Amino acid sequence: MDACVMLGNLSAGAVSIVRDIQHPISLARLVMEKTPHVMFAGAGANRFAREQGVPFVAPGSLVSESAKRSLEMFKKNQAEHLTETGHTKPPGPLKDVKNPGDVGTVGAVAIDINGNMAAGTSTGGLNGKMVGRVSDTSMIGSGTYCDEDVGAVSTTGHGDTIAKACLAHSIIKEMEHGKSAQDAASHCLEKMTNRLKHTAGAIVLSKEGDVGIYFTSKRMGWAYQKGNKIHSGVNHDHVVTEEV
Numbered sequence: 738m739d740a741c742v743m744l745g746n747l748s749a750g751a752v753s754i755v756r757d758i759q760h761p762i763s764l765a766r767l768v769m770e771k772t773p774h775v776m777f778a779g780a781g782a783n784r785f786a787r788e789q790g791v792p793f794v795a796p797g798s799l800v801s802e803s804a805k806r807s808l809e810m811f812k813k814n815q816a817e818h819l820t821e822t823g824h825t826k827p828p829g830p831l832k833d834v835k836n837p838g839d840v841g842t843v844g845a846v847a848i849d850i851n852g853n854m855a856a857g858t859s860t861g862g863l864n865g866k867m868v869g870r871v872s873d874t875s876m877i878g879s880g881t882y883c884d885e886d887v888g889a890v891s892t893t894g895h896g897d898t899i900a901k902a903c904l905a906h907s908i909i910k911e912m913e914h915g916k917s918a919q920d921a922a923s924h925c926l927e928k929m930t931n932r933l934k935h936t937a938g939a940i941v942l943s944k945e946g947d948v949g950i951y952f953t954s955k956r957m958g959w960a961y962q963k964g965n966k967i968h969s970g971v972n973h974d975h976v977v978t979e980e981v
Contacts, residue, residue, distance in 0.1 A: 738859070744855050902925070
């Protein structure tokens with residue numbers, strides 16, 4: 738599992754290749770708050786978690802039955818590498834994937850009444866990944882970026898492509914040069930997808946509180962709240978608004 742958290746003052750913490758930790762994002766926060774470093778990985782990250790009293794769960798208990806089935810399908814059929822919004826096909830024959838299982842990334846961006854900003858992203862990683870693979874989620878500037886002078890971004894999708902594009906930071910730079918949250922997200926995602934041929938999505942928040950939602954995949958679940966209204970969606974051009 739991988740996670741990253743970043744504040745608007747550029748403080749950041751990330752963890753990668755951690756196992757059996759109940760909340761990897763909480764461990765990433767401890768890296769930010771308790772160490773001079775920005776990322777721990779593998780055995781060192783798990784050791785730091787134990788030192789900090791972070792809750793562990795029984796080995797393997799975070800792996801759902803559908804995820805196990807998806808992995809078995811991958812191994813049997815050389816199935817697609819899947820993420821929440823993006824996919825890539827390995828070499829060799831490929832059979833149809835009927836039930837890809839639980840795959841995905843969760844992210845959030847936020848601003849408070851005083852203008853303090855934060856962004857965080859967490860993932861279980863890529864189905865069928867090689868041992869030792871580090872996801873874009875834990876890479877500051879790829880899966881997550883936050884700068885209170887500009888805005889906050891969390892991304893999801895084909896992780897290795899997101900990493901190549903430094904997607905989150907690229908969106909921030911477009912906003913820094915004058916684009917709105919929405920325009921920056923759409924520009925960077927379309928550019929990435931057109932050049933690298935894989936899909937992704939992003940949730941974006943400007944320092945003024947403007948929201949940007951964009952994805953080049955078929956769908957991406959998202960939601961945000963402004964005032965007493967919650968806006969949400971999954972498919973393109975479909976928005977649900979409800980009062981709370």
